[in-house]
Structures are given as structure tokens and as C-alpha cells.
Amino acid sequence: MTDKKRLTPEEIVKFFKDDFKKDIIDVKIKTNTAGSKKNQAINIWMKVDKGVFKKVVKHLMKIQYPHLAVASGNDLGKIIELIYHFTLYYEDRLGEITLNISVDLPKSKPEIESLCDLIPGALVTEWEKMEFLGVKFKGIPDERRLFVPDDIPKGVYPWRRDETGPDKLYKNLHEVKK
Amino acid sequence: MKQKSTTKTSYHIPIGPIHPALKEPVFFEFEIDGEKIVDVDVKLGHVHRGVEWASRRRNPVQILYLAERICGICSYCHPAAFTLAVERIAEIEVPERAEYLRVIQGELERICSHVLWAGVAAHEIGFDTVLYLTWQIRERALDLTEFLTGNRITKGIMMIGGIRRDITPEMIPRIKKDLEHFKKDFETLRHVFLDDKTVKMRSQGAGILTKDEAMKLCAVGPTGRASGVKKDARFGESYFAYGDLDIDLITPDVLTGEVNGDVYDRIIQRLLEVKQSIELIEQSMDKMPSGDILAEPKIPKLLAQLKKASGEAVGRHEAPRGEVIHYVKLDGNENPYTWKVRAPTYNNILPWIPMLKGEQIADIPIVAASTDPCMSCTNRVAIVQGSKRYNLNKEELHRLSIEKTRRLMK
Secondary structure, eight states: OTTSOOOOHHHHHHHHHHHHGGGEEEEEEEEEEETTTTEEEEEEEEEEOGGGHHHHHHHHHHHOOOEEEEEEEEEOSSEEEEEEEEEEOTTSTTOOEEEEEEEEEETTSOEEEOOTTTOGGGHHHHHHHHHHHOOEEETOSOOSOSSSOTTSOTTOOTTOOSTTSSHHHHHTGGGSOO | OOOOOOOSSEEEEEEOSSOSSOSSOOEEEEEEETTEEEEEEEEOOTTOOOHHHHGGGSOHHHHHHHHHTSOSTTTTHHHHHHHHHHHHHHTOOOOHHHHHHHHHHHHHHHHHHHHHHHHHHHHHTTOHHHHHHHHHHHHHHHHHHHHHHSOSSSOOOEETTEESOOOOGGGHHHHHHHHHHHHHHHHHHHHHHHSOHHHHHHHTTSSOOOHHHHHHTTOOHHHHHTTTOOOOHHHHSOOTTGGGSOOOOOOTHHHHSSOOOSHHHHHHHHHHHHHHHHHHHHHHHHHOOOSOSBSOOOHHHHHHHHHHOEEEEEEEEEETTEEEEEEEEEESSSSOSEEEEEOHHHHSSTTHHHHHTTOBGGGHHHHHHTTOOSSOOOSEEEEEETTEEEEEEHHHHHHHHHHHHHHHHO
């Protein structure tokens, strides 16, 4: 893995664009400096079509087995956005690149393929998105609840901002059946 | 809880949600064959406080104090990662001196945390004298923290755009004196943990996590590094002043020449990191330039600036237990649109499963504690064996662990 030539952030973007072309919807490379020497920290933000998401991750594994830090989620009204935070080249001094791959899912059918067969460690973060945002992961090995208590009714997702959110629950706690 | 079919020879023991090895709730269900652990299942969420949701009603400066209360031991790391993300969105340039002061705070917290852990680990295998020794060292580290920040645990030292308290020249002799003490203490701990025959017998070959498993299960921090995964945010990413300092990526083979990924390696890993933290504090004090410590000292002005900012960013900081990563999305309102917190134990839960499989019941406390989990601890274990049900309490499980140590010492 490490014997391969190290790619620059631009080359990483090209590596994906060559294969997925229009399915890579948006790409941004952001750099921030810190300390006296003003060394750079690099973040790549890439939005991909949900149809190719898993293929993108498979393609990413050709560069290096990535570290999946976590997936974040946003409720954007009609869309649920998932952002997977990967890191690459963490063995190189000041060379770590954070690759944030985001994907939009329609709220009417928030479904995406599970990454657990590629990265078994994705299980905990997928569980969390399932419970807190109501995203369905196709092929997830275990579908029980992990974080939310058993007495939270089904169909309530704590991070949603619409009627399926927790507002009713916390305003009328006395009505919640234990 | 997943119910699995039980064969004649194996039975299930539920442990938790309050558990002997940890000081916060987590629920384990072990499938046991005699003394041997066949399978493990975990359930979490007993202390999910909805912190991220609570942030929707707070502005970024208020969130710093909320973030500080995510974890009592990592009370600096969470505000640090959140601040990094917010500074990146609002493009705030932090004064250089503040970047060095931030390193000092981060490393001091690491010393407190690792020494605390060393005490807990010793207690789990029945060496309470070592617990008192390590916590005495931690006491000195906490006193130094209080000297620098005004408080021992929730320090309130982080601020967006800098840090809240400076280190003045008259404070330096006291810090240097304490660092000298820590160096001596480090040698004592090294001798106690690494040369002791019984510690070796209890920890070598116990709770093994291979490099491959650690990578696939996304293990972070000392848990991952002790298995040979060379990942440390301080080494890989440029944030605070870590990019300016000489820092090595430590794995246990530095000392022993090989990586086994067992409990012993995790002990070595943390001890070496204590030494590294002392050196990093010394380097920071030497290299620290003079100047301001805040980019914007007026809070209302800072908040107005943050209100105008919009965008998304991630902040990562290497906490004592591993990398803390925060995702923040600002949308031009007073409060952030989204704030996602990922604490290191979140990623170190799944690695417990390969570590515990094949071990004995008496090894549960030390193996579970060896990842330094930031979750918690139970007072009671219920053993269900056929139709008979009886309870094993914390003391009982602890006693089993001590008995094993004594057996080995004979």
C-alpha cells in the first residue's frame, strides 16, 4: 500500500473524475495553515451521485485502505445529506489528507448501500445514521438499535428537522409511553 | 439485545450497563464456554444526552462549554476540535503564541489521562499500591492544570480564535519543576509496569488486536497504534503548533522491536506517550513566540463575525484516547446548522469483539479497560446459566481478576 506513489490532492480528484466523470457532482479542495511554519492541512470535499457511491469507495481503496473516521448527516429539507469523513496518507508526516465524500439521499426514500462489507468498522456509524436520521442501509449486517433507548417510538428520528423529528417527544414527555 | 441459540456447553453472561472496568454505562453480553469467551455483543446509548441536538439552541461560544462537558477527562479535546472546525469555516487566523499554548494544554491533558488510565489498569489486575502511586502523579498534573487554567477538570481554556489564559514568565519555573518530577515519575512507572513479572503474565498475549483488524474496524489512538496502525493526528495533520514541533509517531516496537497488539503493548504505548507529551510541552515552551493570545478578544464582535460565516469544515485533534473529529456546518445564523461529534471510543467499540474472543472471564476487566474506554462501569453482572440465575457484582468480578493475578504469582 505504501509503496505506491503518493498522489497530490489534485491527482486524487483527477483519479476519481477520470472514472466517474459526471457522477462526481462537486469538488472543493480546501487548505488551512497553522503554527509558525504555516504548514498546510488539506481537506477535499467531494459530492458524488448516490448511484456510484459504493463504487467510489471501492475506487478509493485502490489508493490506500482508508481510515473511515465517521459519517455525519444533515437534514436539508427534502434531502438527507450524508458525509463520510475518510483520511488518507496518515503515516506521512504532515501528509494526512481528509477526504469528505458526501451523498444526497431523497427524504422520501433515504436508502444507500452499506459499506460494512468493505470497511467492517462502518457498522457503528451506519447504525447511528439509521437511528438518528432514518437512513436505510442496504446490506447492513445487524439492524437492531444501538444508541437510542428502546422506548423511543419507531418513526422518530432525533436529528430530523420536520414532523418526524423529536419535537413532539420532548414537549410532551408525560405522554410518552414507557 | 440479540439472542443467539445456546448450545449445551455455552451460556450467556450479560455484563452491564454498569460495568467493573469502566466508569460509564455500556452493556456486554458474553457467550461463555466454561471460562472461555466464545462471542461478545455490545449495546450502547445509556448516557446519550443529545448533546448535538442541544447545540441547535446555542451559539458557537456557548457550545465550547457544552463540548467541554462531553467528557470529564477529555474536557479540552472536544472544544479544541470544535474550535478548529469553526475557525476553518470563518477563516480566523489564530495568533502563533496561542497555537503553542494550545499544544501545552493538550499534552498536559494527555499526561493526566494516561496516568489515570495506568492506575485503573493496575487496579483491575489487583495492584492497588500502583493505583495510589499513579494517582499521586496525576494529582501533581492536575495541580499544574489548575495553576495554568484555574480549574482541574472543566478548564474553560479554549476560545475561538485563540486561548483564554497566557503563560507568563514567572509561571515557567513552576512548570519546569513539575516536568522534572514527571520525568522521574515516568521512570518509576516504566519500571513498575514493564519490568514486573506478574504484569507481564497478565497482559502479554491477552486481548490481541491485529493490525489488519485494527485497520478494518477503524481503531484510533493508542488502541490502534499499539496494534501497529501508524495514525496520529498530531503527526499527520498540521493543526495548532504540532506542525512546528519535532514529533515521532510512536508504536510499541520503538521499545520492544515488535508489535503484538496485546494489552502489554497498549500499556507500553501509553507510557511512551506520557514521555512524548513531556517533551512536547518542553519544546513548546522553548519555541513559543511572544504576542497576542486571541485573534478577537471582544466576544460580541467575534459572535457577529461567526454569524456571517457559512460553510462546513471538520476539526480533528488527537485526544488521549485517539482522534476526536467534529463536523460543523454554519449557515449564517446565530447557531450552527449541524454539529457532529465523534469521540475516539466510538471507533474503539468494535475492536473489543476480536480482543475479548477466546479470553477468560477474569480477563474481561483488564482487556476492556486496555482500550481506555470513555464509557462506563457497572456494578452488577447477572449470570444466566440454564434456568438458574445469579448475580456477579463488581466486587465479585474484580475478585476473579485479582485471583487470577495471585494464581499466576505463585
